Amino acid sequence: MQAITSIAKTTVQAWVRDKTFYSILIISVFVVLCSLFLKEMTLGNRSQVVHDLGLATILFFGVFMSLFTTTVSVKDKTLYMILTKPIPRFYWIVGNYAGHVFIVLVNTLVLAGVLYGLSEVLGIPWFSGLNYAIYLIFLELMIIVAVSLFFSSFMTSAALSKFCTLCVVVAGHILEETKNLLSAGAGEVFKPVLTALYYLLPNFKAFDVKTEAVHQLPIESSHLEFASVYGLVYVAILIILSSWIFARTEL
Amino acid sequence: MKAIDINNIYKSYRVKFRRVTVLDNLCLQIRPGEAFGFLGSNGAGKTTTLKIITGLIRPTSGSVQIFGHNVDSYKARKLVSFLPEHPLFPKNISAGEFLSLSANLYQKSVSEQHILQLLKRVGLEDVRTKRVETFSKGMRQRLGIAQALLADSQLLLLDEPMSGLDPVGRKDMMELLQELKQEGKTIFFSTHILNDAQLLCDRVAFLKKGKLLQVYDRKNFLKENSLPRTVHINGLSPEAIAVLNTLNGLEAKGNLEGTCHIDLDADTELWQVMEMVQKEKAQLLSISINPRAIEQQFA
Numbered sequence: 446m447q448a449i450t451s452i453a454k455t456t457v458q459a460w461v462r463d464k465t466f467y468s469i470l471i472i473s474v475f476v477v478l479c480s481l482f483l484k485e486m487t488l489g490n491r492s493q494v495v496h497d498l499g500l501a502t503i504l505f506f507g508v509f510m511s512l513f514t515t516t517v518s519v520k521d522k523t524l525y526m527i528l529t530k531p532i533p534r535f536y537w538i539v540g541n542y543a544g545h546v547f548i549v550l551v552n553t554l555v556l557a558g559v560l561y562g563l564s565e566v567l568g569i570p571w572f573s574g575l576n577y578a579i580y581l582i583f584l585e586l587m588i589i590v591a592v593s594l595f596f597s598s599f600m601t602s603a604a605l606s607k608f609c610t611l612c613v614v615v616a617g618h619i620l621e622e623t624k625n626l627l628s629a630g631a632g633e634v635f636k637p638v639l640t641a642l643y644y645l646l647p648n649f650k651a652f653d654v655k656t657e658a659v660h661q662l663p664i665e666s667s668h669l670e671f672a673s674v675y676g677l678v679y680v681a682i683l684i685i686l687s688s689w690i691f692a693r694t695e696l
Numbered sequence: 697m698k699a700i701d702i703n704n705i706y707k708s709y710r711v712k713f714r715r716v717t718v719l720d721n722l723c724l725q726i727r728p729g730e731a732f733g734f735l736g737s738n739g740a741g742k743t744t745t746l747k748i749i750t751g752l753i754r755p756t757s758g759s760v761q762i763f764g765h766n767v768d769s770y771k772a773r774k775l776v777s778f779l780p781e782h783p784l785f786p787k788n789i790s791a792g793e794f795l796s797l798s799a800n801l802y803q804k805s806v807s808e809q810h811i812l813q814l815l816k817r818v819g820l821e822d823v824r825t826k827r828v829e830t831f832s833k834g835m836r837q838r839l840g841i842a843q844a845l846l847a848d849s850q851l852l853l854l855d856e857p858m859s860g861l862d863p864v865g866r867k868d869m870m871e872l873l874q875e876l877k878q879e880g881k882t883i884f885f886s887t888h889i890l891n892d893a894q895l896l897c898d899r900v901a902f903l904k905k906g907k908l909l910q911v912y913d914r915k916n917f918l919k920e921n922s923l924p925r926t927v928h929i930n931g932l933s934p935e936a937i938a939v940l941n942t943l944n945g946l947e948a949k950g951n952l953e954g955t956c957h958i959d960l961d962a963d964t965e966l967w968q969v970m971e972m973v974q975k976e977k978a979q980l981l982s983i984s985i986n987p988r989a990i991e992q993q994f995a
Contacts, residue, residue: 451800455786455793462788462827522784526794526840529750530801530847531773695753 448532449540456544460514466548469513470555473506477559481567492569493659499560500578500655503553507586508614510552512607515545515593520601524696535688542594542684549586553579574658577669584676585652589614591683592647598691616642617649647679697764699851699882700726700749705758707744707906718744719755720906728763728850731873731883733893736903742886743781745903746855749884750778762851774802777844781856783836785828791815791839792824798843806846818842818872834865841872852876854885858892870895927958927969928981936976943968955981 460466480498527537557579564571592613596606623639651672657664707719719741726732736742747753749760751768765772785794792811799806815821818838823831828839837857844852857873858866873896877883887893893900902909932940932948937956940948946969948958956978958969966983973980 447800447803451797455789455797458789458793459787522780522782523786525750525752525778525780526783526785526843527801528752529773529776529778530798531770531803532801696747 448530449536449543452527452537452540453544453547456541457547460544460548465513466510469506469510470552473502473552473556474559476502476506477556477563480563491567492564495563495567495569496560496575496659497655499556499563500575500582500658503556503560503579504582504585504655506556507549507553507582508589511545511549511586511589511593512610512614514548515541515590515597515610520696521603528696534692538594538598538684538688538691542590545590545594546587549590550583553583553586572658572661574654574661574664577664578654578658581652581654581669581672584672585649588617588647588649588676588679588683591680591687595683595687595690598687599694613646614649617647620646620648621650648675651675697728698725698761699728699730699763700724700884701761701764702745702749703759703761705745705748705755705760707741707748707753707755718906719748721758722903722906722908724901724908724911726882726884728882729880730898731877731896732885733897733900734884734886734903735888735890735893735900736886737888739905740903741906742903743855744906746778746853746884746886749853750776774847775850776853777847777849777851778853779837779840779844779855779857781859782833783840785836785839787829789828790825791820791828791831791842794828794839795842795846798846802847804847811846814842814845817845819868832865833860834862834868837861837865837869838872841869841876844876849881851882851884854883856887857885858887858889925960925966926982926984927960927966928983929956929958929969929973929978930954930981931978932956932972932976936972936978940969940972 477499480495483494483498524537528534560575561571563569589610593606593610596609597603600606600609620643624643627636627639627643654664654668656662702722702724705719705722706717708715708717710716722741722745734742734745744753748755749762749767751773760767762772763775765775786797789797792808792815795811795814796806799811812821812824815824818841820835820838820842823835828836831839854873857869861869870892873883873885877896883896885896897914899911899913901911931954932950934950937948937950940946940958946958946960948956950956960966960969970980972978
């Protein structure tokens with residue numbers, strides 16, 4: 446446990462001391478604050494504009510942060526100084542995952558704090574639905590970090606690993622549309638492939654309650670429970686798979 | 697019990713549509729407490745062997761045991777410290793933090809004081825809080841040695857520890873390795889520099905294209921690979937030069953500035969020249985090894 450904690454701590458230290466981390470954080474805070482000016486240019490409800498943009502920014506920069514920080518490659522020679530120590534390789538996977546999730550959590554909390562502060566300043570009420578939406582965004586980011594780590598566990602190129610993760614993120618957001626296509630009978634030829642992908646890839650629609658949160662619509666507790674279990678099980682499977690592959694990878 | 701017991705290691709990689717053999721039935725036994733030089737030209741398979749011993753890669757066939765334990769076992773890993781040729785450390789980490797991390801990975805509890813002592817021993821106490829990416833190659837190598845000291849590993853695996861070091865760095869590294877050898881650590885290091893092997897090793901092995909050519913102990917290695925040398929001496933009298941020229945396998949040439957240039961072949965005893973230097977109270981300027989002879993070892 447001490448070894449895993451140390452690896453996680455080293456991962457966090459590496460990013461907390463990196464200018465890139467603060468650049469991403471500052472830019473994302475700036476984008477959230479931009480909703481101050483956007484509200485003047487839109488016809489919609491002021492609170493909806495601020496919260497909609499705020500939640501979208503938390504998700505967008507969370508995905509960006511997950512992709513940017515997580516992806517390494519098995520050809521990364523810093524691994525030699527870690528993996529030749531008396532630790533099983535899955536320690537590195539788990540420690541690295543924990544460290545990156547912590548970075549993403551900090552990013553999410555800072556942006557959520559800025560959004561909350563902005564709402565207070567503007568006198569916009571803060572609804573509980575927004576807390577749920579932020580929680581589900583964080584769960585989604587946890588999956589993205591796990592996907593990124595999964596590709597990193599066997600790919601020799603960090604760029605390719607990033608690209609594959611991005612593809613999964615995009616595909617995960619359009620899975621519902623794919624299901625609708627299938628049920629409409631379109632694309633019979635690709636039906637087995639699309640069906641397989643539907644069950645294989647993470648369905649990020651399950652974590653999207655932004656519309657409900659912004660429009661103060663009720664969010665079922667059963668939906669939150671399902672999303673939590675789905676997210677955590679998906680992460681666990683990916684971590685186990687990554688560990689299994691990484692233990693067999695030649696460095 | 698052997699420190700390292702390599703049994704019929706065969707390693708091949710698939711490169712596009714063909715299989716390339718990197719190690720071909722390598723058998724090698726390293727005794728506890730000895731310094732062993734693993735020599736070979738670039739691409740001979742030295743790093744691959746070290747990677748197999750450290751568990752970073754697996755052999756296609758064959759087995760490796762470390763102090764009687766399978767190379768992948770926790771017990772074996774605990775006894776080993778590895779220093780790669782170009783040691784790269786985690787991003788944005790300081791020397792002190794890296795040693796703390798290493799201690800945790802070795803599951804050892806060490807105090808800040810102990811870490812400071814280790815850094816002092818390798819000459820890095822002044823840069824304890826500096827980030828490792830700002831370190832020179834020599835400093836990184838010394839930090840790598842510090843982690844081995846911290847772990848108190850019985851076996852040190854070093855991949856080309858002297859390559860890319862300046863003369864001072866080489867001297868420091870050699871002194872550190874000599875100290876560790878005296879402490880009874882087993883040192884297994886790869887190099888393509890014969891001189892380093894001569895200075896440190898009890899035994900050496902030559903590897904060529906993945907095959908083990910020969911294993912020498914120190915005495916035989918020095919004898920069979922004694923290299924032609926060139927000696928420069930100042931202040932030898934013409935009579936003394938004439939006497940030296942009568943010795944077998946030796947050619948001494950004096951010049952007007954009083955400097956004498958002597959070529960010794962492999963069979964000549966250097967001590968005969970040294971005796972003359974002492975007798976004549978002359979000044980020994982240098983002894984150099986003919987570099988062509990070094991290349992011939994790998995030919």
